[in-house]
Amino acid sequence: MAEPIARAIEAFGRMPGIGPKTAQRLAFYLLRQPRSEAEALSRAVIELKDLIRECSTCFNLSETDPCGICANDGRDRTAVCVVEEPLDIVALEKTASFKGLYHVLHGSFSPMEGVLEDDLRIRELVQRVDAGAIEEVIVATNATVEGEATANLVRARLRHLSAVRVTRLAQGLPIGSDIEYADDYTLTRALQNRTRL
Numbered sequence: 001m002a003e004p005i006a007r008a009i010e011a012f013g014r015m016p017g018i019g020p021k022t023a024q025r026l027a028f029y030l031l032r033q034p035r036s037e038a039e040a041l042s043r044a045v046i047e048l049k050d051l052i053r054e055c056s057t058c059f060n061l062s063e064t065d066p067c068g069i070c071a072n073d074g075r076d077r078t079a080v081c082v083v084e085e086p087l088d089i090v091a092l093e094k095t096a097s098f099k100g101l102y103h104v105l106h107g108s109f110s111p112m113e114g115v116l117e118d119d120l121r122i123r124e125l126v127q128r129v130d131a132g133a134i135e136e137v138i139v140a141t142n143a144t145v146e147g148e149a150t151a152n153l154v155r156a157r158l159r160h161l162s163a164v165r166v167t168r169l170a171q172g173l174p175i176g177s178d179i180e181y182a183d184d185y186t187l188t189r190a191l192q193n194r195t196r197l
């Protein structure tokens with residue numbers, strides 16, 4: 001196979017959810033498209049890297065720092081919802097049932113896979129809560145073994161702040177499920193029926 005095709009297939013194949021067959025199909029599909037299509041795609045990829053940054057308060061991905069949610073005066077600044085990934089915020093925002101702020105950990109605690117406490121934004125969360133305005137921390141990590149371990153870790157690190165309520169999404173979420181893929185109804189119910197951790 002021509003080297004440039006093999007290179008493209010290899011690059012696509014490194015992406016999540018893309019197997020070798022799909023990678024091949026994508027490469028040959030792009031080969032058949034006009035040059036303008038390929039340029040638009042490569043521009044979109046570069047702009048992803050150049051224009052998107054982490055909000056220095058909540059670590060959500062955004063074009064601005066602070067992000068739109070942190071900068072919005074209409075949000076409830078006494079409640080912070082802790083999530084594993086930025087995509088979880090997209091899912092929760094779609095429900096329109098949470099009006100507070102967020103905190104993105106960027107992963108879940110899983111020492112077996114080499115993700116340790118220091119790899120997550122837990123210290124930054126504790127600093128935020130330590131600052132005083134936050135009354136409730138809602139832990140919305142996934143309903144997985146790692147998500148549970150992460151929730152327990154967050155609980156432990158906030159233990160010294162006895163005035164702060166730490167809650168966890170209700171167990172309406174199927175075991176093993178990701179927040180990202182939960183439907184609006186399930187997520188809204190899980191939020192409303194959250195329990196103390």
Ligand SMILES: [Zn+2]
Pocket residue numbers: 055056057058059060066067068069070071
């Ligand atoms: Zn933010």
